[in-house]
Amino acid sequence: AAKRQGGASHLHYRPDMGGSSNDHAHLGAELRAALGTDQLFLLYQPLVSLDDASMVGVEALIRWKHPERGLVSPADFIPLAERTGLILPLGRWVLARACRQAVTWTERYGDAAPQVINVNVSARELREATFPDQVAEILAETGLPPHRLVLEITETTVLTLGASVTNLHALREMGIRVALDDFGTGQSTLTLLHDCPVDELKLDRSFTQSDAGDRRDTMAVAVIQLARALGLDTVAEGVETAQQADRLRALGYEVVQGFYFARPLSVEQVEGELAAAHTPARVA
Numbered sequence: 001a002a003k004r005q006g007g008a009s010h011l012h013y014r015p016d017m018g019g020s021s022n023d024h025a026h027l028g029a030e031l032r033a034a035l036g037t038d039q040l041f042l043l044y045q046p047l048v049s050l051d052d053a054s055m056v057g058v059e060a061l062i063r064w065k066h067p068e069r070g071l072v073s074p075a076d077f078i079p080l081a082e083r084t085g086l087i088l089p090l091g092r093w094v095l096a097r098a099c100r101q102a103v104t105w106t107e108r109y110g111d112a113a114p115q116v117i118n119v120n121v122s123a124r125e126l127r128e129a130t131f132p133d134q135v136a137e138i139l140a141e142t143g144l145p146p147h148r149l150v151l152e153i154t155e156t157t158v159l160t161l162g163a164s165v166t167n168l169h170a171l172r173e174m175g176i177r178v179a180l181d182d183f184g185t186g187q188s189t190l191t192l193l194h195d196c197p198v199d200e201l202k203l204d205r206s207f208t209q210s211d212a213g214d215r216r217d218t219m220a221v222a223v224i225q226l227a228r229a230l231g232l233d234t235v236a237e238g239v240e241t242a243q244q245a246d247r248l249r250a251l252g253y254e255v256v257q258g259f260y261f262a263r264p265l266s267v268e269q270v271e272g273e274l275a276a277a278h279t280p281a282r283v284a
């Protein structure tokens with residue numbers, strides 16, 4: 001079978017594009033087997049304050065290092081995990097790992113450690129009636145205070161409202177924060193914002209990466225005004241240039257994320273940054 005050839009053509013294998021259903025089943029089985037091994041791991045991308053360039057938080061981003069296919073993108077395997085239901089144990093693993101990591105960093109680096117840990121949650125997880133209890137259990141086990149956890153959901157995640165909204169209320173009552181990821185790309189953004197209890201908007205990178213005065217930039221202006229009117233915090237995603245950072249600062253954005261400041265980093269790379277921040281800049 002083609003999948004056995006390995007090589008670069010499979011690095012961006014998409015379960016929904018080409019390949020037989022047999023291939024999908026095979027990849028799904030491999031993903032299931034990968035759970036609990038070091039094939040699956042988390043990277044952490046800094047959320048950076050535009051004030052002083054400090055790392056105010058990190059977003060956990062999953063990676064799958066497949067033994068033959070190489071690095072498989074989460075954009076490829078998360079949808080597969082959602083279809084097969086594997087997202088439920090996978091999501092629990094991500095959440096537990098990320099919360100534990102945040103606590104470890106605080107123990108080691110004190111105030112220099114990232115204050116918040118952002119974790120992506122998919123629709124399937126949020127719909128589970130037991131989801132808030134599972135999160136509470138993980139917080140209790142790891143000792144992470146709820147206000148240090150931000151759950152990132154997308155507009156499509158909550159389009160199938162129902163149980164999800166009940167769960168969002170329960171999570172926020174626990175003190176956990178909720179961010180709307182990729183904000184502005186959904187089909188019914190304003191209706192959703194009306195019905196869906198959240199704390200933060202993450203401006204999608206398609207709006208961040210625009211030039212002052214063009215139509216997409218106008219959306220960046222509108223979103224911060226909307227956020228202020230609703231009392232919501234903002235994060236601008238996908239900042240790749242100094243000009244974009246300057247423009248966002250001028251618009252009033254305070255926290256950003258993007259390759260210009262930092263790519264998703266390994267645990268060791270984050271610790272390198274933290275150790276530098278933790279150590280006095282000048283030693284007598």
Ligand code: C2E
Pocket residue numbers: 045060061062073074075078094120121122152181182205237238239240257258259260264
């Ligand atoms: P997302 O949550 O919107 O994450 C941001 C994505 O943008 C990440 O891609 C990140 O590497 C990328 N990014 C960050 N800065 C820049 C930039 O300056 N320019 C550009 N072009 N890209 C940037 P990644 O890690 O490949 O993740 C893709 C998506 O997969 C995530 O989008 C999220 O929806 C999903 N995902 C990742 N990890 C998890 C997870 O643990 N659970 C769930 N349910 N979904 C996850």
Ligand code: MG
Pocket residue numbers: 059120152181
């Ligand atoms: Mg996200």
Ligand code: MG
Pocket residue numbers: 181182202204237
């Ligand atoms: Mg995003």
Ligand code: MG
Pocket residue numbers: 182
């Ligand atoms: Mg995204």
